[in-house]
Amino acid sequence: MSSPSAKSPANTVLYSERLTPSIWIWLIAAGLASACILVFMPISVFAGITGAVIAAIILAVLLILSTPAIRVTPDSLQVGRAQIERRFIGRVEGFRGDDATLQRGPALNATAYMCIRGWISPVVRIEITDPADRTPYWLTSTRHPEKLVQALTEGR
Known part of the structure; x- marks a missing residue:
């Protein structure tokens, strides 16, 4: 009797790859997020930094969620x-x-x-x-x- 954790041959992964963004895409995303500082700086330094952090989080989540396998x-x-x-x-x-x-x-x-x-x-x-x-x-x-x-x- 095989254990429940044993993989059946049909479930064996022969090849697997995630098409993750390259480093230059991450650098562009970081640059775009940093640009938010300039946009919100006239309001306040805190608003600029907060806007940049929020933009960075949103861009990172979108890049990760849109990564196909x-x-x-x-x-x-x-x-x-x-x-x-x-x-x-x-x-x-x-x-x-x-x-x-x-x-x-x-x-x-x-x-x-x-x-x-x-x-x-x-x-x-x-x-x-x-x-x-x-x-x-x-x-x-x-x-x-x-x-x-x-x-x-x-x-x-």
């Missing part, structure tokens, strides 16, 4: 809010540099599902073969396209 299990793929069974995944390709820019721009199909973050350049294109789904492919940002492609193509 990529999760691959033996049975499914989840990218942000979207989830699909792996049996409906076709060809998987990773792109970096100019090729990634091409995939996010001129080569992009308008009906594709996109989970793109501007602070993460590499992307992975995941073909969807479900006949009931009109989405031709998913395009997602990832810091590790080779690892994501490997997780999705191994064991097929």
